[in-house]
Amino acid sequence: MKEKILKLLLSSEGYLSGEDISSALGISRTAVWKHINKLRGEGYIITSSTNKGYLIEKDTEVYSAFEIKRNLHTKLIGREIYFYDEIGSTNAAAKDCRDAADGAVFVAVNQTGGRGRLGRNWFSGEDGIWFSLLLKPDIRPSEVSLITLVAGLAVSAVIDGSGIKWPNDIILSGKKICGILTEMSSEITSLSYVVCGIGINLNIKEFPAELKCKATSVYIETGVLTSKAQFLASVLESFEKYYLIFLDKGFEGCIDEYRKKCITLGKDVSIVRRDESFQAKAVDISPAGELIIERENGVSEAVFSGEVSVRGLLGYSG
Ligand code: BTN
DSSP states (O other), rough: HHHHHHHHHHHHHHHHBHHHHHHHHHHHHHHHHHHHHHHHHOOEEEEEEETTTTETTTTTOOOHHHHHHHHOSSTTSSSSEEEEEEEEEHHHHHHHHTTTTOOOOOEEEEEOOOOGGOBBBBBOOTTSSSEEEOOOSSSSSGGGGHHHHHEEEEEEEETOOEEEEEEEEEEETEEEEEEEEEEEEEOOOOOOEEEEEEEEOOOOOOOOTTTTTOOOOOHHHHHHOOOOHHHHHHHHHHHHHHEEEEHOOGGGGGGHHHHBTTTTSSSSSEEEEEOOOOEEEEEEEEETSOEEEEEEEEEEEEEOGEEEEOOOOSSOOO
């Protein structure tokens, strides 16, 4: 009901009377007033005038499922949006709701236990974009890591000037601006679901001391605060675009764009294995999403993400 009132207010050119709202929706004027107060509590600025009714300020910045949906034009991604003011981790929330629709999105203003790769914590204050996608694609478990690459491409496409550090860190001005943590539930050959968790440093003004040298945000780089609802909607649209190409044509459908965005290519990398470590040049990405490196003797091979660290040219490495 609250969202219906919001829609009426947003589509009205001027003031809308309490009476018009109550008769349009078949509820009492007291109920209208209560919902209006709830909307005010969420951050909408709604003035009331005794004779004219209610008037909403249309460009107020509110971060909610409704505002994300209002900006979203997708078929699959975000069909269901679960929005939390505070939660441990959106990846955990998505796993707990694994029966939700394919394409459901779990968003949190604040994560108290944001998780990163390799068991690390993920800094998740209230100025970032923290969300997880629940996906149920008809692919083999061995192909799931490609979804992480697709997600990296989708995010990089909406952050001007950013590049992808293979496989899936998004880098701006030599520092990390987005991280992706993909998890799955599967039997040996059949996939049950994938949770792709994405953390984007959007409006963060300052990082804790230990992160300052390796993390940045859109705000720190541009000095501009961005609407979280609009930004997330554009990330979801970008993800849907590349994800549908991936489902239709495989990663080969995205590989050229990925190569263009991949800042690892052409760089010197260190490969560290249990039995050897050596320097090589990153020369290509394979259709299976692997990094192709060329050793000093000219021999090339494919490597896994855990084996590679990028040295030199980037301020951020790891
Ligand atoms: C990384 O270490 O680079 C991956 C970071 C992933 C962070 C996101 S924020 C939303 C989702 N929920 C989590 O707990 N982690 C991911």
